[in-house]
Amino acid sequence: MLVKTYGSAIYGVNATTITVEVNVDQGISFFMVGLPDNAVKESHQRIEAALKNIGYKIPGKKIVINMAPADIKKEGSAYDLTIATGILAASEFIKTEKIGDYIIMGEISLDGGLQPIKGALPIAIEAKKAGFKGFILPEQNVREAAIVEGLKVYGVKNITEVIDFFNDKITLEPTYIDSKEEFYKKLNNYEFDFADVKGQENIKRALEIAAAGGHNIILIGPPGAGKTMLAKRLPSILPPLSINESLETTKIHSVAGKVTKDVSLVTVRPFRSPHHTISDVALVGGGSFPQPGEISLAHNGVLFLDELPEFKRTVLEVMRQPLEDRVVTISRSKFTVEYPASFMLVASMNPCPCGFYNHPEKDCVCAAGVVQKYLNRISGPLLDRIDIHIEVTPVPFRELSSVHPAEKSELVRERVIRARNIQQKRFESSNGVHCNAQITSKLLKLHCKIDDAGMNILKTAMDKLGLSARAYDRILKVSRTIADLGGSENIKNEHLAEAIHYRSLDRDSWAG
Numbered sequence: 001m002l003v004k005t006y007g008s009a010i011y012g013v014n015a016t017t018i019t020v021e022v023n024v025d026q027g028i029s030f031f032m033v034g035l036p037d038n039a040v041k042e043s044h045q046r047i048e049a050a051l052k053n054i055g056y057k058i059p060g061k062k063i064v065i066n067m068a069p070a071d072i073k074k075e076g077s078a079y080d081l082t083i084a085t086g087i088l089a090a091s092e093f094i095k096t097e098k099i100g101d102y103i104i105m106g107e108i109s110l111d112g113g114l115q116p117i118k119g120a121l122p123i124a125i126e127a128k129k130a131g132f133k134g135f136i137l138p139e140q141n142v143r144e145a146a147i148v149e150g151l152k153v154y155g156v157k158n159i160t161e162v163i164d165f166f167n168d169k170i171t172l173e174p175t176y177i178d179s180k181e182e183f184y185k186k187l188n189n190y191e192f193d194f195a196d197v198k199g200q201e202n203i204k205r206a207l208e209i210a211a212a213g214g215h216n217i218i219l220i221g222p223p224g225a226g227k228t229m230l231a232k233r234l235p236s237i238l239p240p241l242s243i244n245e246s247l248e249t250t251k252i253h254s255v256a257g258k259v260t261k262d263v264s265l266v267t268v269r270p271f272r273s274p275h276h277t278i279s280d281v282a283l284v285g286g287g288s289f290p291q292p293g294e295i296s297l298a299h300n301g302v303l304f305l306d307e308l309p310e311f312k313r314t315v316l317e318v319m320r321q322p323l324e325d326r327v328v329t330i331s332r333s334k335f336t337v338e339y340p341a342s343f344m345l346v347a348s349m350n351p352c353p354c355g356f357y358n359h360p361e362k363d364c365v366c367a368a369g370v371v372q373k374y375l376n377r378i379s380g381p382l383l384d385r386i387d388i389h390i391e392v393t394p395v396p397f398r399e400l401s402s403v404h405p406a407e408k409s410e411l412v413r414e415r416v417i418r419a420r421n422i423q424q425k426r427f428e429s430s431n432g433v434h435c436n437a438q439i440t441s442k443l444l445k446l447h448c449k450i451d452d453a454g455m456n457i458l459k460t461a462m463d464k465l466g467l468s469a470r471a472y473d474r475i476l477k478v479s480r481t482i483a484d485l486g487g488s489e490n491i492k493n494e495h496l497a498e499a500i501h502y503r504s505l506d507r508d509s510w511a512g
Contacts, residue, residue, distance in 0.1 A: 003089040003096055006103050007082035008126055009074060010119040012337035013251045013292070015126035017103070019068045020079065022086035027062030034067030036074045037289075043077065046108050047084045054112040054160050059091045073334075075289050078117040081106035081136075084159060085166075094166045101133035104162070112158045116140035118257040121250055124148040134174065136162060143264040144254055146177040147247070182265050183243055190236040190268065194409040199399035203230055206390040206502060208412050211237045212419035213481030214435035216323070216345040216385060218308065220504060221392030222362070223355045227348035230392070231304050234346060235269045236409035238302070239417050245300045248340065252299055256292050270301030276310040280318045285339050290330045295322055296339040308347040309377040316382055319345075323385045345386065349378075360393060375505070387437060387474045389504040419484040436481045441473070448476040454496050461500045475499045 002023045008015045032041055048058050065083060067074050082104045088094045103123060107115040116138050117123075124145035127135050134152035135145055142155030152174040156162055164170040194204060203219070207230060210217040219227040241249065250266045253259050259266070274283060274294045285293030295303055305311060322328050326342040351357035352371040357364040364371070383389075420435065427433040430443060439447065450458070458475065461467060467475075476491075479499035483491045 001090045001092065003086050003099065005082050005086040005089070005099055006132070007079050007105050008103055008119075008123040009072060010122060010255055011335065012290075012339060013122060013248075013255055015119060015122040016069075016072065017126060017130050018072075018074065018079070018082075020082045020086050021066040021068065022083070022090040023064045023066075024059060024087070024090040025062045025064070028060055029062045030058075031063070032065045032067075034065075034070040034074060035072060036067060036079075037076070039077045040067075040074050040079055043080045043083055043108075046077075046080055046110065047087065049110045050108045050112045050159060051084065051088075053110060054158075056088065056093060056163075058087060061091075063087065063090075076118070077107040077115075078105045080108040081114065081159065081162065084108060085162060088163060089166075094163055095168070098166055103127040103132050103135045103137075105136070106138045106156070108159060112160055114138035114156060114158055116257075116261070119255045120145040121147065121247075121254040121259070124151055124153060125251075127151055136165075136172075140261040141259075142175045143177060143261065144250070144259050146175040147179050147182070147250070147264050149179065177264050179243070179265065183246055183267055185267070190409065192233040192409075193236055194233050194412055195406050197226065197230065197233065197406055198402060199395040200226055200230060200392070203390060203392055204407075204412070206388055207234055208237060208416060209478060209481050209485065209502075210234070210344065210346075210388055211239075211412075212416045212436075212485050213387075213423070213478065214344060214437035215387035215478060215481065216437070217347070217388040217390065218383075218386050218505070219346075219348040219390055219392050220351050221348075222359050222394060223350060225392040225394050227392050228304075228306055231302075231306075231346045231348060232271065233409065234302055234344075235271050237412040237416055238269050238344075239413070239420050241267060241269060241300060249300045252292050252296050252340065256297060258297065270298050271304065272298040272301070273304040273306060276305075276307050278311070278315060280312075280315045283315055284318050284322060284328050284341075286330045290332070290337050292339045293328065295319065295341045295343060296328060298343040299340045301343060303343045303345050305345070305347045308349045309374055313377065313379070317379065320381055320385065347386065348392075351391075358391065383505060387478055388502040390502055391504050415485060418487075419481065422484045436477050436484070439477055439480070444473060444476060448480045448491060450476070450479075450491050450496065454491065454493055457493055457496050458500070465500070465503075467500070467503055471503045475503060478502055 005020045007018045009018050051057055085104050089096045089099055105117050120141035121144050124135050125148055128148050128151040136154045139155030139157055146153040154172040165172050221227055246265050246267055253266055272294050281287055283293050285296055322341040328339045328341045330337050352366045352374050354365050356362040357371050423435050479491045479495040482495040482498055
């Protein structure tokens with residue numbers, strides 16, 4: 001008897017429907033074809049033990065399982081339930097009338113229980129698109145998949161429930177999630193707030209500008225000055241995610257298996273902080289079975305690289321293309337996948353190996369030339385993609401002991417949202433440009449015009465401070481954001497002056 005069940009395969013952040021054809025015939029053998037990997041092939045042993053432990057058994061006949069399309073690699077253990085259901089139906093232990101209406105996915109334990117799968121959200125989206133009536137999956141993933149409206153999603157604990165459901169012995173209740181309610185419930189749920197930070201007003205201002213224009217930023221300062229503390233509070237002043245951004249971010253986290261059973265939507269902008277020992281594949285994604293890397297998990301959020309010079313140079317260099325294109329392309333001999341990677345890069349570093357170069361009180365003990373050598377660990381092309389360089393100095397005791405409350409993130413965020421709204425209106429006809437950090441050379445001439453006095457200020461700054469040529473565009477972009485924050489239609493001299501201040505690492509005099 002031939003029975004078809006349906007599962008799904010993940011490629012990039014999208015799913016493809018997989019048809020599992022099970023044929024039970026005379027003979028004694030077991031064949032699985034259709035490019036299954038080792039994890040899929042091992043399902044035979046898992047299924048056999050699980051069925052035996054719940055009172056069923058694989059019939060001693062010739063069983064042929066084909067996973068179509070046969071030219072696509074099938075990976076992982078999530079096909080266990082799809083295959084087991086097909087075997088039971090083809091062996092006439094399960095009624096076959098309703099099986100074709102559902103996507104069925106789940107990893108089976110030896111006692112018949114179900115383990116969670118990766119990519120439940122993109123699978124549910126594809127199931128709805130393909131016209132399936134419902135999606136049966138482990139209960140740990142049910143909230144994640146139930147976000148998709150118009151698809152009945154059933155969370156089950158074990159294979160017995162699936163068998164009884166198809167044999168009309170029990171009725172499964174679909175899970176419904178109000179996506180809008182879920183989205184707004186935790187929209188402003190931030191652990192850290194700028195109100196906790198004493199002093200550092202100039203650094204807060206720099207972070208506000210970075211958030212308003214989507215600019216990448218690097219913080220340079222001695223140990224204990226508050227670089228990491230300030231960076232962790234950046235997501236609290238970024239504009240809230242839109243519903244589409246939330247779904248897009250959740251898809252990536254779903255594919256990576258990062259969505260917990262209590263979460264259905266990622267509603268807070270991601271903040272990823274990988275250790276400096278990370279490999280280039282772990283950062284940008286890839287591997288023998290491609291998975292999203294840290295830069296994709298930071299999509300629509302912040303990627304924080306603490307102690308930037310300690311990262312391997314090859315790791316930093318692979319970020320250059322994603323920073324420009326905002327997408328990562330992973331190519332293999334038989335397929336290519338793309339992962340979104342539109343993130344804000346926030347980096348921090350000590351000014352030198354000992355950490356006290358330019359410190360107001362402590363002396364640097366590094367030998368001559370060591371400071372410049374330390375800075376040279378970061379390539380010019382990577383620094384070229386960082387718009388704002390700001391020096392962080394230690395907080396004086398009088399500010400640390402101050403009892404006056406600092407400004408809350410909520411108030412800063414309101415100004416950032418207003419500036420972003422101005423930019424959104426400005427770039428509504430420019431495809432792929434949403435904020436000032438993404439301005440192209442053509443748009444720069446159109447939207448970042450300065451008068452003769454401003455041009456003289458910029459020329460003087462570049463000559464006297466020894467600013468590099470690459471700083472020119474960055475200064476104009478940042479000054480455009482500062483003008484937006486101030487509600488100014490034109491870039492004024494004070495906006496330019498402040499933007500010039502944020503190019504510390506471009507000065508020839510910096511680091512000797």
